[in-house]
Amino acid sequence: MPKDQTAIHPRKRPRQARAAATFDAILEAAARILEKDGFDSVNTNAVAELAGVSVGSLYQYFPTKESILAELVRFYRNVLKEKVESAVAWGMDKTLEETIDLLLDAAVSHQLERPELALALEQVESILPLDNETLALTQTMVDNVEMLLSAHNVSNPGETSRDIVALARGIVDAAGLAKEIDQAAIHRRVRRAVFGYLS
Amino acid sequence: MPKDQTAIHPRKRPRQARAAATFDAILEAAARILEKDGFDSVNTNAVAELAGVSVGSLYQYFPTKESILAELVRFYRNVLKEKVESAVAWGMDKTLEETIDLLLDAAVSHQLERPELALALEQVESILPLDNETLALTQTMVDNVEMLLSAHNVSNPGETSRDIVALARGIVDAAGLAKEIDQAAIHRRVRRAVFGYLS
Amino acid sequence: MPKDQTAIHPRKRPRQARAAATFDAILEAAARILEKDGFDSVNTNAVAELAGVSVGSLYQYFPTKESILAELVRFYRNVLKEKVESAVAWGMDKTLEETIDLLLDAAVSHQLERPELALALEQVESILPLDNETLALTQTMVDNVEMLLSAHNVSNPGETSRDIVALARGIVDAAGLAKEIDQAAIHRRVRRAVFGYLS
């Protein structure tokens, strides 16, 4: 429910190694607190302490609490984005089925690596006033799937890609919430839903 | 990420008409703030003010802020639960297809009546330490679908029902987030995914 | 540390039997809460509930919370006052030793009947802005002892009576705090201190 315009970007990207380490430590600390205790427990003092830096240092890199969480979203979405893009690139000369399997591997493993974190970050996305660029990262899955479907002449690729991504997310999220960990089983079930929808 | 045991139940259910009005006004005010400004903006002073009652009155009925939101979850889940149960009861001597259509009507219309609220309440469910009884309300959809599938001899009804509900929720949530309002269109797409999965 | 002038008296003394019962029930409820949970837990809602009356009724009899506690002090001090006065009256033609023993019986048994309450009421006395009349009740012991000592030609009866009462209270309070219950033993020890002082 984005409303006001809190600063949502890091003050500066680190250039030197030590600064980068601090920057990353802060993000990782925020991630740990987020997955362990939830959004409401993420506070700048706790993050700084867990990161092993002072609040003052934290504020050297991040102007607001929101900017930390937004950057975390960016980081994780970016990892997924790259997996997805390379899967689609790789799949351009493969069958639709093969490529979708690769995409699902990417999506399922990404979600299940740190399932609590993945879930929490979805919450953060819906709470934070993210900018378009950041929201676009989340949109990546959909866009790439749409490209893929278009390339394979699937009809109505826009709506179809949105629905496929949505239903896949629905099943994977539910599995994450239910603490399921068998990625192969989840993959199989999502696959069934996706190809069912496409058929 | 339920952790501690905050009080999560109303202090007392209203007996008199005046009290019932206050009780309901508080829930409705919380719902309005939730759908308009999000979880973090729900604070007891704001809720009391919008409800047109004093904080003191609010605390006569609800021992904690959380208990208000939990009761809101209960209320809305209960509405859905009843729709779903009557749909399944009605459908016992109908075809699977007819019944699922009825269920999807219930689910889609429930979600789209107040889409922001529906989305926000899902967040609330994941944030609040709800008790089993309350969580069970949410489970209702799954249980009823499982009964239905069993009655129609669908194989592996447990997993199947969970997945169907999850994927439907995925598509409907995404539609809600995207501010889609054409219920028939959403119904059609969910239907496609559900029957695709079942086939 | 009496400061401002909160109303400290009942609104009216009950005339009819039913009213007297309510009045007493309120005092007894306050006493129970006081001895069980301490000064800070005495609140008008709790007192009314334990007394089995509505807050509204409570405020018919007592204009403020303080007036309840003040009346409780009055009531208990009055019981002691009467015991003490009759002991002194009885002792006018007895030996000093016999009379003091009777006084100590009164004092020790009064303190040990409801030891937690007795202790709590001493606290209340020091916290509440009691009026002179009420404080005078507490003064009764001292005044009567002074009369007694004068009648027996003890020198400096003013200071002596104050000290005797104070040291007796010191020992009895400590015994109460230590949850001692053997009244005879406590009596013996106080006696020793009193006659030691007098000798």
Add this chain to the structure above:
Amino acid sequence: MPKDQTAIHPRKRPRQARAAATFDAILEAAARILEKDGFDSVNTNAVAELAGVSVGSLYQYFPTKESILAELVRFYRNVLKEKVESAVAWGMDKTLEETIDLLLDAAVSHQLERPELALALEQVESILPLDNETLALTQTMVDNVEMLLSAHNVSNPGETSRDIVALARGIVDAAGLAKEIDQAAIHRRVRRAVFGYLS
């Protein structure tokens, strides 16, 4: 009437000079309010304001209001404890009478330096859920007197020391309440009671 387990210890002891000043200012402010307006007037906002610090700073050092008062008790009891211990140590090769005089000096002057505070702290002790360590400080007087009496072969030193301390406290408290300030006179009267008891 200790019931629940509120945090009763400082969050951290100050390390730097500035921090120590803040810490002490908070304790002194609490002491001032306590002796001037009583227990019920000690609230964190008032303490912070009188200490000349922000509430936030107060809560850096003290996790709860209770922890401030508990620390105040610790501080003052510790001062007395040290006086008493050195008096007893000094008196080991002196007569009982000389040593008791020294002890009474310590006790009387300690109580009369800030008589309102001393009285209020006794109340605090009975209200707060102090831990054993803190309560033991108060017990120090008794233990030391017992050692002293044993060393001088007084019979039944346990009970005797408890009673002596109790009666002395009774007289000194009463003197404090009566706003007496002549320490020599009070000393003389307590002395009379103590040696009377011992004889």
Add this chain to the structure above:
DNA sequence: GATGAATGAGTCTTCATTCAT
């Protein structure tokens, strides 16, 4: 009279953010 729902000032406590050292 009795009832108990309603009021709101008053308190405790947290946490994002600043800034002196």
Add this chain to the structure above:
DNA sequence: GATGAATGAAGACTCATTCAT
């Protein structure tokens, strides 16, 4: 640059007291 002490606005909750029914 880094540190962490300090700030204070904001929010949860209590309880003495009033008043409509």
